[in-house]
Amino acid sequence: MPSMKVGLFVPCYIDQFYPQVAIATLQLLQKLGCDVVVPLEQTCCGQPLANSGFSKLTKGCEKNFVANFAGVDYVVAPSGSCVLHIKEHLPDGKSPSLSTHIRSTIYELTEFLTDVLKVEKLEAYFPYKVGFHNSCHGQRGLGLSSMTELNMPGFSKPAMLLGMVDGIQVQLPERQDECCGFGGTFCVFEEAVSVKMGKDRIREHQSNEVDVITGCDVSCLMHLEGLLKRQGSKIRVMHIAEILNCQ
Amino acid sequence: MKARSIILDKVRNSKPSFIPLDDIKYSSMVCRTDRNNWWSQFRALAETVGASVIRLDSQHDFQQFIDEYCEGQAIVNLYHHPDAPTLMPLDNTDLALIQSAVMPAAFAVAENGALWLSEKQMGIRVLPFICEQLVLVVNEREIVANMHEAYERITGDLEGFGVFIAGPSKTADIEQSLVIGAHGPKSLTVVILGNGGSDPA
Amino acid sequence: MKKKHAELAEVFNADESMTDWHDETLWWIRQKRDRSAHNIPEWEQLRQWASDIKAHTLSNLDYYLEEFERNAIANGIKVHWARDAAEHNAIIAGIIRENGVSRVVKSKSMLTEECHLNDHLKDLGIEVVDTDLGERIVQLRDEPPSHIVLPAIHLKKEEVSKTFHQKLGTELGNHDPVYLTSAARDHLRERFIEAELAITGVNFAVANTGEFVVCTNEGNADMGAHLAKVHIAAMGIEKLIPSQKHLGVFTRLLARSATGQPITAYTSHFRTPARGRAIHIVLVDNGRSRLLGQEDFRNSLKCIRCGACFNTCPVYRRSGGHSYHTAIAGPIGSILSPNLDLKANADLPFASTLCGSCSNVCPVKINIHEQLWKWRQVIADKKQFGLFKRLSMRVTATVLSSPFVYRITGRMARWVLRNWPAMINRKSINPWYKQREMPEAPKESFREWYVKNGQL
Numbered sequence: 037m038p039s040m041k042v043g044l045f046v047p048c049y050i051d052q053f054y055p056q057v058a059i060a061t062l063q064l065l066q067k068l069g070c071d072v073v074v075p076l077e078q079t080c081c082g083q084p085l086a087n088s089g090f091s092k093l094t095k096g097c098e099k100n101f102v103a104n105f106a107g108v109d110y111v112v113a114p115s116g117s118c119v120l121h122i123k124e125h126l127p128d129g130k131s132p133s134l135s136t137h138i139r140s141t142i143y144e145l146t147e148f149l150t151d152v153l154k155v156e157k158l159e160a161y162f163p164y165k166v167g168f169h170n171s172c173h174g175q176r177g178l179g180l181s182s183m184t185e186l187n188m189p190g191f192s193k194p195a196m197l198l199g200m201v202d203g204i205q206v207q208l209p210e211r212q213d214e215c216c217g218f219g220g221t222f223c224v225f226e227e228a229v230s231v232k233m234g235k236d237r238i239r240e241h242q243s244n245e246v247d248v249i250t251g252c253d254v255s256c257l258m259h260l261e262g263l264l265k266r267q268g269s270k271i272r273v274m275h276i277a278e279i280l281n282c283q
Numbered sequence: 284m285k286a287r288s289i290i291l292d293k294v295r296n297s298k299p300s301f302i303p304l305d306d307i308k309y310s311s312m313v314c315r316t317d318r319n320n321w322w323s324q325f326r327a328l329a330e331t332v333g334a335s336v337i338r339l340d341s342q343h344d345f346q347q348f349i350d351e352y353c354e355g356q357a358i359v360n361l362y363h364h365p366d367a368p369t370l371m372p373l374d375n376t377d378l379a380l381i382q383s384a385v386m387p388a389a390f391a392v393a394e395n396g397a398l399w400l401s402e403k404q405m406g407i408r409v410l411p412f413i414c415e416q417l418v419l420v421v422n423e424r425e426i427v428a429n430m431h432e433a434y435e436r437i438t439g440d441l442e443g444f445g446v447f448i449a450g451p452s453k454t455a456d457i458e459q460s461l462v463i464g465a466h467g468p469k470s471l472t473v474v475i476l477g478n479g480g481s482d483p484a
Numbered sequence: 485m486k487k488k489h490a491e492l493a494e495v496f497n498a499d500e501s502m503t504d505w506h507d508e509t510l511w512w513i514r515q516k517r518d519r520s521a522h523n524i525p526e527w528e529q530l531r532q533w534a535s536d537i538k539a540h541t542l543s544n545l546d547y548y549l550e551e552f553e554r555n556a557i558a559n560g561i562k563v564h565w566a567r568d569a570a571e572h573n574a575i576i577a578g579i580i581r582e583n584g585v586s587r588v589v590k591s592k593s594m595l596t597e598e599c600h601l602n603d604h605l606k607d608l609g610i611e612v613v614d615t616d617l618g619e620r621i622v623q624l625r626d627e628p629p630s631h632i633v634l635p636a637i638h639l640k641k642e643e644v645s646k647t648f649h650q651k652l653g654t655e656l657g658n659h660d661p662v663y664l665t666s667a668a669r670d671h672l673r674e675r676f677i678e679a680e681l682a683i684t685g686v687n688f689a690v691a692n693t694g695e696f697v698v699c700t701n702e703g704n705a706d707m708g709a710h711l712a713k714v715h716i717a718a719m720g721i722e723k724l725i726p727s728q729k730h731l732g733v734f735t736r737l738l739a740r741s742a743t744g745q746p747i748t749a750y751t752s753h754f755r756t757p758a759r760g761r762a763i764h765i766v767l768v769d770n771g772r773s774r775l776l777g778q779e780d781f782r783n784s785l786k787c788i789r790c791g792a793c794f795n796t797c798p799v800y801r802r803s804g805g806h807s808y809h810t811a812i813a814g815p816i817g818s819i820l821s822p823n824l825d826l827k828a829n830a831d832l833p834f835a836s837t838l839c840g841s842c843s844n845v846c847p848v849k850i851n852i853h854e855q856l857w858k859w860r861q862v863i864a865d866k867k868q869f870g871l872f873k874r875l876s877m878r879v880t881a882t883v884l885s886s887p888f889v890y891r892i893t894g895r896m897a898r899w900v901l902r903n904w905p906a907m908i909n910r911k912s913i914n915p916w917y918k919q920r921e922m923p924e925a926p927k928e929s930f931r932e933w934y935v936k937n938g939q940l
């Protein structure tokens with residue numbers, strides 16, 4: 037396979053708080069033969085501002101984003117939510133062709149692995165019981181898996197990849213695609229409901245006796261991790277890239 | 284009429300440019316089950332929504348059923364006496380005393396267990412709603428697959444009122460516990476008149 | 485100042501077992517909806533048709549309104565037009581007065597809730613009895629409905645029993661729903677028999693026949709409308725559909741989406757008044773034409789009020805209808821209410837995680853979660869936020885626009901979290917920390933790691 041130039045988009049909070057997720061993503065993509073570029077001047081996609089109603093303040097983020105990711109074949113990020121934001125809201129700005137190119141070639145990590153790299157096997161070993169959390173923006177926004185509301189055949193790109201990992205046991209919670217309650221600034225402005233939603237997700241994973249909760253969005257996992265730690269739970273959270281990269 | 288012209292003007296000025304509408308081509312749909320299964324589908328659905336369904340093969344059986352079913356009750360039988368309501372002027376209080384009403388239904392709908400009645404079949408509009416027990420009689424030839432076909436049959440029916448009835452009156456407004464007989468009939472019996480029976484009125 | 489959704493939701497969540505019950509009850513209805521929808525192989529096609537029919541109708545709404553009016557008048561129905569809630573209420577009060585009527589029954593109509601008709605009539609000394617069981621329950625408690633399809637879903641049977649004991653004299657402590665429903669049936673039957681005028685809502689109005697359709701499970705709309713001499717049907721102007729055959733699409737979607745039933749127990753088609761009776765229709769705008777003029781929000785006029793978005797919404801299920809402080813709660817209410825009063829309802833588009841489940845269950849394919857996002861932009865543009873929030877957003881924007889400032893700020897934030905956590909880990913200033921731990925702050929950001937180790 038001719039090596040393709042992939043720009044690794046590391047969302048701001050992953051850069052600052054979950055570097056191990058970005059490292060796993062980088063290593064995984066390299067293992068699979070990609071020529072990974074990490075633009076060093078990247079910051080944030082602007083989603084936190086836009087989802088709060090301030091999309092007019094995101095021009096700086098967008099300009100910076102386009103400048104950093106011009107010239108790669110694909111942009112890949114370990115976050116469905118940030119990818120969806122770029123896909124839906126990155127405006128044409130001063131360089132329409134660049135923006136259009138980015139919007140149409142940006143991928144969330146798992147869909148990049150299944151749809152572009154067409155990965156069929158992985159050298160990965162993870163001997164644990166894992167609960168999978170479907171993040172809403174990945175699932176309903178990007179279509180990473182089928183949705184229970186719709187009358188459509190079942191599929192899941194992330195679950196397909198997890199299925200290639202040796203030793204793993206994957207479990208879905210009873211409500212397999214209910215939101216965890218993170219929701220960006222929702223998690224602080226609607227603290228009570230956000231926490232209750234998260235606690236309910238955790239309860240279902242707990243009843244499945246999982247060791248780890250994983251998913252394609254660190255934001256959901258960060259919220260669930262905050263709750264798990266406060267509860268003193270033994271369940272850990274890990275991004276799917278960390279599991280797929282585990283040997 | 285001031286409000287009328289103001290609203291229409293606002294609508295005219297606000298509406299988007301015209302969006303054409305294609306014909307609904309439901310006949311190409313996958314849902315059209317085998318005609319032979321329609322009655323079994325109807326029966327299953329009608330029972331799901333709380334009706335009891337019986338099939339009777341002759342007028343004699345039907346008459347016998349009515350006699351037994353309605354014994355000793357205040358009953359209005361529009362199937363056999365379509366003029367009954369006009370012969371007896373009833374006020375609201377009288378109507379509320381009617382225990383059973385028997386009336387023909389024009390046709391049944393397989394996909395949801397509903398039956399169509401128009402005004403001429405119910406005599407008095409409130410009758411199928413106010414009686415305690417409702418019996419609807421439908422000929423076994425009169426069934427359609429789904430609501431698209433149902434409306435095809437109704438088109439051109441210029442009655443003043445018509446209703447699809449699916450099961451008895453029900454509510455689940457208290458803790459989602461299903462209770463039959465919220466206001467109207469506490470039971471719905473659907474009689475399917477088989478080959479031997481004559482057409483409903 | 486009225487309390488906002490977040491505060492009211494916090495109060496709702498104070499009783500966790502009640503929140504669980506509310507959530508599970510509505511989730512159960514969502515599951516019934518799923519089973520019902522998944523049993524129809526052409527379900528997604530039906531949704532598309534419904535959406536297309538509504539889009540077409542809205543694009544030609546003035547024509548269809550006039551066609552409907554013409555046909556309804558030919559059918560012997562009296563047609564009235566109301567620009568807003570006040571006109572709607574005045575027209576209905578006028579009809580009641582003209583007929584010299586004092587006993588009025590009303591079946592469920594979210595439009596009359598939107599217009600606060602009951603309060604208006606009460607002020608005029610006219611008593612209206614709501615006849616839908618759920619609506620009667622909340623009316624006896626002097627509360628608004630908390631759900632457009634299940635008005636009393638926020639109440640447990642013990643509370644209903646208490647209310648009925650006080651107001652209808654039922655046995656104290658008898659909580660059996662069958663017993664309570666039967667008591668309500670007897671109580672309401674008297675009201676039906678005495679009623680001189682009945683008010684109903686409208687589910688669909690058909691332009692080419694001048695008829696309108698009302699769907700209920702209880703049969704209360706029919707009991708009222710057929711027993712009373714005068715029937716007033718109130719409808720928003722968006723309830724129109726072009727022709728009768730389109731009812732085939734909507735009647736397949738409505739009940740399945742609402743409760744998972746294949747169809748409501750009664751789907752009643754009113755075309756002409758019965759002999760000696762009168763039917764009035766009130767066509768109400770109340771902000772709808774304004775919504776029609778806004779491309780981003782126009783689609784919300786497709787709504788058929790099935791309530792599916794309520795039942796699937798993880799926020800609604802865990803905050804209850806009253807936390808939305810509007811007649812129509814839930815996700816659809818959060819995109820309709822800002823159009824009626826932006827300032828009072830500026831909190832509602834934020835009462836969502838934008839998970840998108842609402843748009844997926846919507847039988848007419850309204851892009852509800854996208855409209856929530858768009859309302860947020862309108863709210864920010866119109867400066868509906870306090871100065872502090874606006875300033876903090878500006879600061880955030882400045883930080884995130886400059887790679888250098890972003891890196892410095894990130895490093896500082898991580899340093900503070902590691903070395904001085906007490907500054908951030910305070911429940912009084914940090915809502916995150918109330919019930920969640922902060923993420924661990926690593927010494928190195930990814931970028932810092934990458935610069936050192938990445939390009940090996």
